[in-house]
Amino acid sequence: xxxxxxxxxxxxxxxxxxxxxxxxxxxxxxxxxxxxxxxxxxxxxxxxxxxxxxxxxxxxxxxxxxxxxxxxxxxxxxxxxxxxxxxxxxxxxxxxxxxxxxxxxxxxxxxxxxxxxxxxxxxxxxxxxxxxxxxxxxxxxxxxxxxxxxxxxxxxxxxxxxxxxxxxxxxxxxxxxxxxxxxxxxxxxxxxxxxxxxxxxxxxxxxxxxxxxxxxxxxxxxxxxxxxxxxxxxxxxxxxxxxxxxxxxxxxxxxxxxxxxxxxxxxxxxxxxxxxxxxxxxxxxxxxxxxxxxxxxxxxxxxxxxxxxxxxxxxxxxxxxxxxxxxxxxxxxxxxxxxxxxxxxxxxxxxxxxxxxxxxxxxxx
Numbered sequence: 274x275x276x277x278x279x280x281x282x283x284x285x286x287x288x289x290x291x292x293x294x295x296x297x298x299x300x301x302x303x304x305x306x307x308x309x310x311x312x313x314x315x316x317x318x319x320x321x322x323x324x325x326x327x328x329x330x331x332x333x334x335x336x337x338x339x340x341x342x343x344x345x346x347x348x349x350x351x352x353x354x355x356x357x358x359x360x361x362x363x364x365x366x367x368x369x370x371x372x373x374x375x376x377x378x379x380x381x382x383x384x385x386x387x388x389x390x391x392x393x394x395x396x397x398x399x400x401x402x403x404x405x406x407x408x409x410x411x412x413x414x415x416x417x418x419x420x421x422x423x424x425x426x427x428x429x430x431x432x433x434x435x436x437x438x439x440x441x442x443x444x445x446x447x448x449x450x451x452x453x454x455x456x457x458x459x460x461x462x463x464x465x466x467x468x469x470x471x472x473x474x475x476x477x478x479x480x481x482x483x484x485x486x487x488x489x490x491x492x493x494x495x496x497x498x499x500x501x502x503x504x505x506x507x508x509x510x511x512x513x514x515x516x517x518x519x520x521x522x523x524x525x526x527x528x529x530x531x532x533x534x535x536x537x538x539x540x541x542x543x544x545x546x547x548x549x550x551x552x553x554x555x556x557x558x559x560x561x562x563x564x565x566x567x568x569x570x571x572x573x574x575x576x577x578x579x580x581x582x583x584x585x586x587x588x589x590x591x592x593x594x595x596x597x598x599x600x601x602x603x604x605x606x607x608x609x610x611x612x613x614x615x616x617x618x619x620x621x622x623x624x625x626x627x628x629x630x631x632x633x634x635x636x637x638x
Contacts, residue, residue: 274325283336287382288328291375296367297358300375301328303335304383305351308617311381312352313407313568314338315388316372316395318360331355333513333535338565341558343613344590345583347569352383360390366398373402381405386419386568389455389512393418407568416571416580419564424460426563426584427532428468430555431506433591434528438553439505445469448504450494450526453511454485457532457564461510462489475499476511500524507531509557514538516554521546530555540606548604555591556609562587 280288286307291300304312314335321327331353339351356372376385376399386408387396399406409415416422431449435441449465450473451458462472462485472491475498476482486493494502500520507526509515513535516524521543529536529552536557537543547554563584570580594612598605 274328276328279328279332283332285332285335287379288332289375289379291372293371296365296371297363298368298371298375299324299357300354300372301331301357302354302375302379302383303331303352304379305332305335306339306617307350307382308620309343309350310348311384312338312350313342313384313386313565314351314353315386315408315564316354316356316391316399317388318356318358318364318390318395320359321355321357324357327355327357330513337534337558339617340610340613341562341565342569343616344559344609345562345566345569346586346616347566349565349569353388354383354385356391364395369395369398370402373399373406376405377403379405384572407571409571414575416567416575416577418456419567420456421460422567422580422584423457423532423561423564424464425581426566426587427457427461427508427510427530427560428464429563429585429587430560430591431465431508431528431530433588433595434530434553434555435506437592437595438528443469446471447506448473448502449506449508450474450499450502450504451491451508451510452496452499452515452531453509453533454481455510457561458508458510459485461508461532462491466490473499473502473504502526509533509536516543516547518543518546521550524550524552526552528553528555530560531557532561533557534561537606544604544606548598553595554605556594556606558613559590559594559609560587 285305287304289302334353335351342349384405411417448471454476466489473494474485474491475494475496477496501523503525506528508531510532516536517538566583567580594608597608
C-alpha cells in the first residue's frame, strides 16, 4: 500500500507507526483533520490479519471521527488508533505504557480513549505516560466507561427515526434487532427493554448473546441472519461494513440506527441503495456520537448532567438530517456529510484549505 497516496486521497494529516518489540507493541495512530481542534478518538485492540488491514481500518475510523465531532458541534478533530494483537493474550501494562509514550510524543494533537477491546484500566496505564487520554475512572474525576452514554445517544437517535419513519412517539412494541451485544450493544438493549421495545439480538460471541437473552428476555438470532430479521429497526452495534451489497437487499427493517462505526461498506453506493429502498438510515457518526460528546465534556471538567443534555441533542441533529433529506430528495448520509463539511469550511474561514485539512465530498472508501 502506498501510504502517502492513501493519505492524500482522503486528506489525512498524519499517520504514526509505533513499534516497541520488547513489549509487543505494534500500533498505528491516524490523525485525519484538526481544523476544529485536537483530534480525539479511541484505541482499538484487534488481531488484524495484516498490517494493511489495520492501516485501512484506522484511516477510515479517524476520518469518521472528524465528521462525528463536527456534526456534534464539538471543537475537536478526528483521530483514531489501533493496536495490532490479540487482546486476550497480548494485553499488558508495559504495552499500554509504551503506547502512552507514543501518544505523548504527538504533543496533544491526538487524545486517546478506550474503544473496541480496550478498557478504562488500560487507559489508566496509558495515563502514566501521557496526559492526552480520556475516559478514565470516575475516582479520578473523569467519566469512566463511555459506552453507557453512547448507548443512550443511540436510543435517542432510534426514537427520532421511529418518529420520522413510523410517526410513533414511543418505542413500546417496536421490534429492534441489535447486531452485536458488546459494551454498547448490551447497554442499548437494556435501555430499549426499559422503553418497551421487543428485542432480537445476535453476537459472534455466543456467551454474550446468551447473557442478554437470559437477562432481558431477548430473542436470539444467528449473527449471519440478524440483518434480515423481520423487525422495525436494525441497530448495527458490531464491526463496520454490515450494510453492503449482500445484506442491503435482504433487510426487512424500515429504519437503521446503531452504534457501529463505518456501517456502510461503500459509503456512496450503499447509502444510495438504502435510500432507494425507502429505508431510513441514521448516519452512524450522527447517532453514535454520545461517547465522543461524553469524552469531550470530560476535557472541560466532567459534569454528567451537562454531558447527557448535550447527548440529547442527537435527536434534533437527526431530525434536521431527516427533514433535509426529504425536502432535498437526497440520502441522509449525503446530508450529514454536507453539514459536517460545512462547519469545517466555516471554521477555516471559507478559504481554500490546505489539502491536508480539506474534507472531500467524493466517495470515501
